[in-house]
Amino acid sequence: MSSLSDAQYPPQTPLTAADDDRQQIEMLRRAQQGDRAAYGRLVLAFQDRLYNAVVRMVGDREEAREITQETFFRGLQKLDGFRGEAGPYTWLLRIAMNLAISRLRKVHRHRTFSLYGAGRDAGGARGEDDQAAALCQRIADKTAIGPAEDLERREQNEQVLAALGRLDAEYRALLVMRDIEGLDYQQIADVLGLPLGTLKSRLFRARLALRDELAAYMAGDRKTGP
Amino acid sequence: MTEDVEHIYAKLCDYLEGRLQPEERAEIDALLAADPQHAAIMTELAAQRQMLRRLPREQAPADLVDELRSQLERQAILDDAAPVPLPRGLGIGRWSGVLAAAAVVAAAVGLGLIVYSVLPSGRPMITIGPAALPDHRIESAEAADAASDALAQVDMKKAAAAPAEESGAHLRERFAAKGAADKPFSRGDPVQARGGAAHADLGVDNKGDGALAAAFADRAGKPGASAVQSEQAAPVHQHQTTPSYYMVEVVASEPSAAGERIVQYLTANSITWVDQSGGTSQIAQATGLHEGEPASARKDSARTGSAVGAESQRAGQDDKTPFGLPSANGLSTAVAGKTDQPGSRLSGGTDQEARQTLPPGGLAGAGPEARRGAAAQKEKQAADVALANRSEKREAEIPENAARVLQARQQTFAAGVPSAAGPGQPVADRVILARNMTERQIVELTGEMLRADVRNLNMNIVRPQAESAQQAQVAQTDVARDSAAGSGPGQVQGQRRRLTDALDEQAVSFRGGGAATSPPAAAAPARIVPAETMRAAATAPADRAELAQQAGQRSTVTPADRDMLAQQAPAPGESRVDCLIIVRSAAVSQEPPAAAESRAVGAPAAPPTPPATTAPATNPAR
Numbered sequence: 030m031s032s033l034s035d036a037q038y039p040p041q042t043p044l045t046a047a048d049d050d051r052q053q054i055e056m057l058r059r060a061q062q063g064d065r066a067a068y069g070r071l072v073l074a075f076q077d078r079l080y081n082a083v084v085r086m087v088g089d090r091e092e093a094r095e096i097t098q099e100t101f102f103r104g105l106q107k108l109d110g111f112r113g114e115a116g117p118y119t120w121l122l123r124i125a126m127n128l129a130i131s132r133l134r135k136v137h138r139h140r141t142f143s144l145y146g147a148g149r150d151a152g153g154a155r156g157e158d159d160q161a162a163a164l165c166q167r168i169a170d171k172t173a174i175g176p177a178e179d180l181e182r183r184e185q186n187e188q189v190l191a192a193l194g195r196l197d198a199e200y201r202a203l204l205v206m207r208d209i210e211g212l213d214y215q216q217i218a219d220v221l222g223l224p225l226g227t228l229k230s231r232l233f234r235a236r237l238a239l240r241d242e243l244a245a246y247m248a249g250d251r252k253t254g255p
Numbered sequence: 256m257t258e259d260v261e262h263i264y265a266k267l268c269d270y271l272e273g274r275l276q277p278e279e280r281a282e283i284d285a286l287l288a289a290d291p292q293h294a295a296i297m298t299e300l301a302a303q304r305q306m307l308r309r310l311p312r313e314q315a316p317a318d319l320v321d322e323l324r325s326q327l328e329r330q331a332i333l334d335d336a337a338p339v340p341l342p343r344g345l346g347i348g349r350w351s352g353v354l355a356a357a358a359v360v361a362a363a364v365g366l367g368l369i370v371y372s373v374l375p376s377g378r379p380m381i382t383i384g385p386a387a388l389p390d391h392r393i394e395s396a397e398a399a400d401a402a403s404d405a406l407a408q409v410d411m412k413k414a415a416a417a418p419a420e421e422s423g424a425h426l427r428e429r430f431a432a433k434g435a436a437d438k439p440f441s442r443g444d445p446v447q448a449r450g451g452a453a454h455a456d457l458g459v460d461n462k463g464d465g466a467l468a469a470a471f472a473d474r475a476g477k478p479g480a481s482a483v484q485s486e487q488a489a490p491v492h493q494h495q496t497t498p499s500y501y502m503v504e505v506v507a508s509e510p511s512a513a514g515e516r517i518v519q520y521l522t523a524n525s526i527t528w529v530d531q532s533g534g535t536s537q538i539a540q541a542t543g544l545h546e547g548e549p550a551s552a553r554k555d556s557a558r559t560g561s562a563v564g565a566e567s568q569r570a571g572q573d574d575k576t577p578f579g580l581p582s583a584n585g586l587s588t589a590v591a592g593k594t595d596q597p598g599s600r601l602s603g604g605t606d607q608e609a610r611q612t613l614p615p616g617g618l619a620g621a622g623p624e625a626r627r628g629a630a631a632q633k634e635k636q637a638a639d640v641a642l643a644n645r646s647e648k649r650e651a652e653i654p655e656n657a658a659r660v661l662q663a664r665q666q667t668f669a670a671g672v673p674s675a676a677g678p679g680q681p682v683a684d685r686v687i688l689a690r691n692m693t694e695r696q697i698v699e700l701t702g703e704m705l706r707a708d709v710r711n712l713n714m715n716i717v718r719p720q721a722e723s724a725q726q727a728q729v730a731q732t733d734v735a736r737d738s739a740a741g742s743g744p745g746q747v748q749g750q751r752r753r754l755t756d757a758l759d760e761q762a763v764s765f766r767g768g769g770a771a772t773s774p775p776a777a778a779a780p781a782r783i784v785p786a787e788t789m790r791a792a793a794t795a796p797a798d799r800a801e802l803a804q805q806a807g808q809r810s811t812v813t814p815a816d817r818d819m820l821a822q823q824a825p826a827p828g829e830s831r832v833d834c835l836i837i838v839r840s841a842a843v844s845q846e847p848p849a850a851a852e853s854r855a856v857g858a859p860a861a862p863p864t865p866p867a868t869t870a871p872a873t874n875p876a877r
Binding site: 248 | 262319
């Protein structure tokens with residue numbers, strides 16, 4: 030599972046980065062046999078990745094939380110439906126994406142939220158302020174950039190998230206799964222049920238669409254950039 | 256072309272991600288080098304991809320797992336508490352909903368029936384008579400209505416197929432073919448079936464249990480066995496002690512024509528009626544009072560309407576009058592053919608039918624003792640009639656007794672024995688019981704009679720509303736037409752005026768029923784008492800006094816009254832009452848010609864009016 034090796038967050042799950050799909054599949058098989066603890070380990074392993082993908086999709090933390098929880102719940106109900114053709118995370122991500130796309134189609138709105146706006150958002154999820162602060166701190170630690178660059182990065186992220194929120198749900202899902210979650214083409218094809226060729230062309234179209242959404246920002250950035 | 260675009264896009268996607276082979280990448284690099292704009296786009300896309308990858312990652316809420324665990328626990332609890340799925344046939348489906356609705360409807364109907372049977376009904380009773388005679392009532396008003404409906408349906412079809420005259424003759428022939436009166440009815444005879452149904456209605460049985468009786472049992476919602484009771488079984492009755500009926504007395508010099516007109520109206524309006532003349536003719540036959548009885552009356556007595564035979568069979572109880580009342584004036588014993596109990600089969604329906612109640616061969620065929628007994632009874636009855644008439648006349652002369660006398664007259668009329676007739680006189684030329692008429696129909700009937708070419712017509716419409724005569728809720732309308740005034744019988748011939756016009760030109764007055772406390776005011780203007788007021792007076796004591804006051808006044812019909820009457824179209828739920836129509840000959844009437852005397856337009860032949868309501872009717876409009 031090479032895509033996971035690119036994860037930019039420290040592993041917090043019992044599964045290490047070295048765990049491969051075989052181990053995950055074995056854990057899911059045990060869950061299928063009634064080992065709830067095995068499924069719990071999978072939940073702990075995938076909750077952050079799944080939540081991150083969903084929150085980028087729906088643009089709302091609370092909705093992302095609900096969808097993530099519902100994804101695990103449905104995954105447990107549909108354990109018998111897992112045949113091992115894809116990885117457990119791909120299998121769960123497919124459930125999550127379907128739920129997120131359905132939710133977006135239902136509400137028919139585009140959401141973005143400020144990366145630093147969690148504390149300002151009324152009614153945010155519990156610990157959002159702490160999460161945002163921790164995230165900012167983690168990013169700061171990772172990047173170790175200066176204040177001016179940090180401010181620029183914040184603005185850039187907000188613009189990207191805003192542009193991502195304005196995209197069509199399918200395009201958004203492609204970009205989230207490929208560029209944010211780092212899934213490979215085959216995994217994305219498994220989640221969306223698309224042929225690889227179609228997947229690539231649509232992914233390129235999604236990028237062009239995002240470029241259109243970021244055109245104004247990119248033009249300004251180029252003007253103000255070095 | 257589309258495929259080429261898709262292929263190029265796919266290749267560019269791989270180019271951005273560095274998945275192309277070196278030669279493919281070199282090819283694209285060469286193209287981008289030739290086109291700086293495209294190269295700039297690819298650069299932007301690569302930068303955009305890096306921006307996406309650099310987006311901070313969100314961590315799942317700390318309580319996500321706890322929430323998931325709680326959700327799983329709730330689901331587990333719900334699963335445990337979930338009822339075991341029922342088999343498909345027992346599950347809640349659309350049929351269960353239908354059944355539930357049907358059960359609710361059935362419960363409501365059942366409750367309604369219970370309440371209806373327990374509570375006193377406000378419907379007009381079929382029996383005619385005072386409340387003080389509780390033992391002579393039909394079994395059930397509902398059953399009577401059901402039987403009448405059933406009979407009406409059958410007989411209306413017959414009436415449509417054959418004229419009434421033929422129908423009556425046919426019936427007589429059938430009865431005659433059946434032989435002696437004591438011969439039990441055979442099964443399957445439709446006439447007997449009707450009789451069976453009617454007897455079932457009344458709680459008596461002539462042992463005719465034909466299909467119609469069964470149909471009636473079905474309609475009445477009762478088992479046939481319970482509906483058809485034994486002959487000796489005492490009829491059970493319940494509510495309805497207040498008499499509510501109309502009595503229309505038609506006094507005409509041509510009773511036959513008047514009767515024909517009445518029958519035409521009833522038939523045209525699909526009103527179930529029955530000729531009760533059999534009772535009177537039967538009395539006449541038994542008592543010898545039929546001397547001088549018009550042939551038309553005897554002929555008419557055999558005719559029946561849509562309910563032919565039903566009422567006569569219903570009245571076949573030896574101790575019951577057609578309305579469940581005891582016979583009046585002691586004229587009942589001679590014709591008690593079925594039993595030895597005193598009582599008149601007053602409403603036998605047809606002469607032939609009446610003869611069936613006598614011993615084979617009639618009185619002539621009876622033994623010497625029977626003939627002597629019959630002769631003695633005739634003498635006694637004649638004496639009783641004369642005594643009763645004299646007594647009634649005396650009492651009627653006293654205003655305070657007028658209502659009571661009227662009540663007595665109504666009872667005797669209901670029994671088919673008019674009190675005004677003396678010995679040797681026909682009691683009535685024709686007695687017709689019309690069932691379930693609306694008030695408007697009754698008024699229309701009077702209009703028809705007024706338009707008819709009937710000489711010396713005088714009509715009394717009497718509707719007692721009181722529970723007793725003393726309460727004086729008796730309103731009587733005299734509709735007198737001077738057909739002979741100036742132009743003779745043809746005066747109104749050809750006139751087809753509306754009822755309102757007819758009423759407007761006729762003297763219409765209401766008289767007080769002889770209330771002891773409010774004798775009729777001779778000159779006070781009066782109004783037609785609206786039907787609503789009449790109905791209300793039957794229940795509201797306060798209105799009764801007002802009604803009595805109104806009834807004590809007199810005047811002509813006002814336009815408002817006419818409109819009210821004209822608009823009283825029969826409507827669902829409108830109260831319907833039975834109407835006893837008595838056609839009498841003016842030549843034999845013993846009643847004083849009060850109405851004729853009261854007409855402003857002089858009438859050579861004064862139509863008589865009943866002696867009980869002796870207040871002279873005047874017509875101020877004339």
